[in-house]
Amino acid sequence: MSTHDYSRLRSARWYAPNSMRASAHRQRTLAMGFRREEFQNRPVIGIVNTWSELSPCHYHLRERAEAVKRGVWQAGGFPVELPALSLGEVMVKPTTMLYRNLLALETEELLRQHPIDGAVLMGGCDKTTPGLLMGALTMDLPAIYVPAGFMLSGNWRGAPLGVGTHTMKYWNELRAGTITQEDWHEVEAGVARSPGTCQTMGTASTMTAIAETLGMSLPGASSLPAMDANHVRMCSEAGSRIVDMVWADLKPSLILAKNSFANAMIVHAAMAGSTNAVIHVIALARRAGIPLVLDEFDATAQRVPALTNVMPSGKFLMEDFHFAGGLPALMQRLRDLLDLSAMTVTGRPLGENIATARVNLDDVIRPLANPISSEPGLAVLRGNLAPEGCVMKPSAADPRLLRHEGRALVFENIRDLYARIDDPDLDVDADSVLVLKMGGPEGAPGMPEWGGLPIPKKLLEKGVRDMVRVSDARMSGTHYGACVLHVSPEAAAGGPLALVRTGDTIRLDVAARRIDVLVDDAELACRRAAWAPPDYPVQSGYVELFRDRVLQAHEGCDFVGFGRRGVPEPEIF
Numbered sequence: 001m002s003t004h005d006y007s008r009l010r011s012a013r014w015y016a017p018n019s020m021r022a023s024a025h026r027q028r029t030l031a032m033g034f035r036r037e038e039f040q041n042r043p044v045i046g047i048v049n050t051w052s053e054l055s056p057c058h059y060h061l062r063e064r065a066e067a068v069k070r071g072v073w074q075a076g077g078f079p080v081e082l083p084a085l086s087l088g089e090v091m092v093k094p095t096t097m098l099y100r101n102l103l104a105l106e107t108e109e110l111l112r113q114h115p116i117d118g119a120v121l122m123g124g125c126d127k128t129t130p131g132l133l134m135g136a137l138t139m140d141l142p143a144i145y146v147p148a149g150f151m152l153s154g155n156w157r158g159a160p161l162g163v164g165t166h167t168m169k170y171w172n173e174l175r176a177g178t179i180t181q182e183d184w185h186e187v188e189a190g191v192a193r194s195p196g197t198c199q200t201m202g203t204a205s206t207m208t209a210i211a212e213t214l215g216m217s218l219p220g221a222s223s224l225p226a227m228d229a230n231h232v233r234m235c236s237e238a239g240s241r242i243v244d245m246v247w248a249d250l251k252p253s254l255i256l257a258k259n260s261f262a263n264a265m266i267v268h269a270a271m272a273g274s275t276n277a278v279i280h281v282i283a284l285a286r287r288a289g290i291p292l293v294l295d296e297f298d299a300t301a302q303r304v305p306a307l308t309n310v311m312p313s314g315k316f317l318m319e320d321f322h323f324a325g326g327l328p329a330l331m332q333r334l335r336d337l338l339d340l341s342a343m344t345v346t347g348r349p350l351g352e353n354i355a356t357a358r359v360n361l362d363d364v365i366r367p368l369a370n371p372i373s374s375e376p377g378l379a380v381l382r383g384n385l386a387p388e389g390c391v392m393k394p395s396a397a398d399p400r401l402l403r404h405e406g407r408a409l410v411f412e413n414i415r416d417l418y419a420r421i422d423d424p425d426l427d428v429d430a431d432s433v434l435v436l437k438m439g440g441p442e443g444a445p446g447m448p449e450w451g452g453l454p455i456p457k458k459l460l461e462k463g464v465r466d467m468v469r470v471s472d473a474r475m476s477g478t479h480y481g482a483c484v485l486h487v488s489p490e491a492a493a494g495g496p497l498a499l500v501r502t503g504d505t506i507r508l509d510v511a512a513r514r515i516d517v518l519v520d521d522a523e524l525a526c527r528r529a530a531w532a533p534p535d536y537p538v539q540s541g542y543v544e545l546f547r548d549r550v551l552q553a554h555e556g557c558d559f560v561g562f563g564r565r566g567v568p569e570p571e572i573f
Contacts, residue, residue: 004247006041006042009043009044009117009246010115010116010117010141010569011043011044011115011116011117013115013569013572014115014572015029015039015040015115016040021572021573022572025115026040034078038078039078042076042077042078043076043077043078043117043118043243043246043247044077044078044080044114044115044116044117044118045072045077045078045079045080045116045117045118045119045120045239045242045243045246046080046082046110046111046114046116046118046119046120047065047068047069047072047079047080047081047082047119047120047122047239048082048084048107048110048111048119048120048121048122048132048136049061049062049065049081049082049083049084049122050083050084050085050086050087050103050122050123050125050128050132051065051083051086051122052086052088054086054088054091055086055087055088055091055125056088056151056192056195056196057088057089057124057125057128057148057195057196057197057204058086058088058122058123058124058125058128058148058195059195060148060195060196060226060227061122061123061124061148064122064146064148064231064232064235065081065122065235067232067233067235067236067239068120068122068146068235068236068238068239069081069239070236070239071235071236071237071238071239071240071241072120072239072240072242072243073239074236074239074240075239075240075241075242075243075244076243077117077118077239077242077243077246079239080114080116082110082114084103084106084107084110084132085099085102085103085106085131086128087099087100087103087123087125087126087127087128087131088125089125089126089127089203089204089449089476094444094445094446094448095444095446095447095448095449096125096126096127097127097441097446097447097448097449097474097557098444098445098446098447098448098543098546099127099131099446099542100127100130100131100134100280100557101131101134101546101550101557101558101559101562102131102542103127103128103131103132103135104130104131104132104134104135104138104558104562104563105135105562106135107121107131107132107134107135107136107139108134108135108136108138108139109135110135111135111136111139111141112139112567112569112570113570116141117141117142117246118141118142118143118144118242118243118245118246119136119139119141119142119143119144119242120143120144120146120238120239120242121133121136121143121144121145121146122146122148123145123146123147123148124147124148124149124196124197124204124208124226125148125197125204126202126203126204126207126274126276126477127280129145129147129204129207129208129210129211129280130207130280130281130283130284132145133145133211133214133216133252133284134283134284134287134558134563136252137252137253137256137284137287137288137563138287138562138563138564138565140251140252140253140565141251142242142245142246142248142249142250142251143216143242143245143251143252144216144217144218144238144241144242144245144345145208145211145212145216145217145221146217146221146234146235146238147197147208147211147212147217147221147222147224148196148197148204148208148226149196149197149224149225149226149227149228149231150196150197150198150199150204150205150225150226150318150319151163151192151193151194151195151196151197151198151199151225151226151227152193152194152196152199152225152227152319153193153199153317153318153319153320154166154190154191154192154193154199154317155190155193156186156187156190156191157186160315160316160317161187161190161191162191162198162199162200162311162312162317162478163191163192163198163199163200163202163478164198164200164202164312164476164477164478164479165200165311165312165478165479165480166187166191166311167187167191167478168452168478168479168480170183170184170187171184172454172455172460172465175422175454175457175460176457176460176461177461194226194227195226195227196225196226196227197226198477198478199317199318199319200310200311200312200317200318200477200478201271201272201273201274201308201310201311201312201313201314201318201321201477201478202274202312202476202477202478203274203276203277203476203477203478204477205222205318206268206271206273206274206276206277206477207274207276207277207280208221208222209222209223209267209271209273209327210264210267210268210273210277210280210281212327213260213263213264213267213327213331213350214255214256214260214261214263214264214284215255215256215260215342215343215344215345215350216252216255216256216344216345217238217345218234218237218238218241218345218346219328219344219346219353219354219357220234220326220327220328221234221238222326222327223318223321223322223326223327223328224322224326225318225319225322228322241345241346244347245345245347248347250345250347252288253288253565254343255342255343255344255345256284256288256290257288257290257342257343258290259339259341259342260339260342260343260350261281261284261285261288261290261292262300262339263338263339263342263350264281265281265296265297265300266300266304266334266337266338267327267330267331267334267338268281268297268300268301268377268378269297269300269301269304269305269306269376269377269378270304270305270306270307270308270330270333270334270377271306271307271308271310271330271377272306272308272310272313272314272372272373272377272378272393272395272396273377273378273477274476274477275378275391275392275393275474275475275477275485275486276474276475276477277477278294278297278378278391278486279447279474279486279553279556279557280556281297281556282294282554282555282556283556283557283558284556285556286555286556286558286563287558287563293554294380294389294391294554295380295389297378297380297391298378298379298380298513301376301377301378301379302376304334304337304376305368305371305373305376306371306372306373306375306376306377306395307330307333307334307365307366307367307368307371307372308321308330308364308365308366308372309363309364309365309366309372310364311478312396312477312478312479312480313372313373313377313393313395313396313480314372316363316364320361320364321364321365323360323361323364324359324360324361324364324365325357325358325359325360325361325365326357328353328354328357329357329358329359329360329365330359330365331350331354331357332354332357332358332359333359333365333367333368334368335351335354338350338351340354372395373394373395375394375395375397375399375402375510376394376395377393377394377395378391378392378393378394379391379392379393379394379510379513380513381484381508381510381513381514381515382513382514382515383514383515383516384496384516384517384524385470385487385496385497385500385506385515385516385517386484386487386488386495386496386497386515387488387489387495387496388488388489388495388552388554389486389488389554390470390484390485390486390487390488390515390553391484391485391486392482392483392484392485392510393480393483394510396479396480396481397466397480397481397482397483398465398466398481398482401466401467401468401482401508402482402508402509402510402511403508403509403510403511404431404433404468404482404507404508405505405506405507405508405518406431406432406433406468406505406506407431407432407433407502407503407504407505407506408432408433408435408500408501408502408503408504408505408506408517409426409427409428409432409433409434409435409502410435410437410500410501410502410504411434411435411436411437411453412437412438413436413437413438413439413443414436414438414439414444414448414450417436417450417453417454421453421454421456421457422456422457422458423456424457424458426456426458427502428456428458428459429459430459430462430464430467432467433467433468433469433470433506433508434453434467434468434469434470435469435470435471435497435500435506436450436451436453436469436470436471436472436473437471437472437491437497437498437500438472438490438491438492438534439451439471439472439473439474439490439491440472440473440487440488440490440491440492440493440495440552440553441490441546441550441551441552441553441557442490442492442493442547442550443472443490443491443492443493443534444473445539445543445546445547445550446543446546447472447473447474447486447553447557448473448474449473449474449475449476449479450471450473450474451469451471451473451474451475451483451485451486452469452475452476452479452481452483453469453471453483455467466481466482467481467482468482468484468506468508469481469482469483469484470483470484470487470497470506470515471483471484471485471487471497472486472487472488472490472491472492472495472497472553473485473486474486482508484508484515486553486554487515487553488552488553488554489552490552490553492533492534493552494528494531494533496517496524498531499517499519499524499527499528499531500517501527504517504518504519505517505518505519506518546559549561549562
């Protein structure tokens, strides 16, 4: 016989009272075909599911929700599925980043307005992980994150293909004329072979690994392929575990502490993870009341080498990472650097969760003494071009470009870029520095993944495959190159990037952590005096809200004043 005190459940406020309103709640649940004993005196578990038929990353989550429900039922809970905004990269325009905060708001309010005692958060594509976690952290009910898993490994003519990484590589070859249209169609059919997130160390796999490192997922959950039976079993286990978490009142506020974020930065560095993660982790930390700043990522990356030999910085794919032991094995390599006392959703500290993990393939998860690159997986740069900072992934750039001086070729916005980039008369050479403005949170809006600027066609035809590129935009975590990203403040907010002109000299020095435009202060002051803020066209209501409230990249791009805890519970009359 259960000894649990059902009266303390949050859902009891809806279902338990002997009142007309509570009777109406019970009536409507009975109307859906549930027996009274199936929902009364049980923890109600909200399954926040980002399934969508226009999001291949989440296409299988409708089925996986059934496995979660199975686990909830077996543990004595009442599972209810709550559909949420599905932010699948590629399909959503202009960018999913525009809607990350909307998903955070939706998650928080879905949990607040309904009789929910605990939540299972189902996502995986880039912005769903931080969006779901941000909302759940603010609501602060017991919650567990279930990552969607990555797709099957890609292959073309016997060689591995990685989504994003090889999309860019072979698109450049098609533009250069080195492969045919038929070849390109074969690459399209071979690179993405199943539902699931990108099978490279892009933003999706980076963020699901960070969620696990933070303690919000079951051990090893982020390293499971989407189409693996182990993934189904993990979903069921998560369903069972959340019921226990409800009774233990194990909330995100008891898990997401300073030491868990320090661990996340260490793992991010060792994975040579996506630069996008910096924005999301800062946003999460701030919602947890932890004032994380850019320089902490840089300091961590300078002492933690890149060990994960996975594209785009390495040569393997996420399935190889899984077979090598996955994230627990990588953390086992890093155990002397991690705070093993950090709490997790298992109710046990991180150290216990990874105690039996081991590395099976040394070339996929390298030892500390044999990193994949002499360069770090992340560098934070500052200078007169980015006084609040910007980021770069040195491990995925051509080493010759890490110290570089070149003439700026400026594109005022993305339309200007695509109108001119393939012009055979474009005044550009291999040493030029491509500069894109109006790609930031406010200017674009939403900070799209425009930062991996295409190499001009005339240079591709000459064999050029990397150049220094500077923008206030983001870049897909699956991409590579000498791309300086997240320049802050952005051009639309009047940051120095707005003042750069074609012909200016830009100096990049990654070792010195500097990015500067070599124009004297007096000239920059004259340009600033002549600068005017952009005149935006009227947008949708949400876009107007976004532009009005969004913070800059170095602050995590959350909304000003959002994410406060302690909001009163809804009144029930």
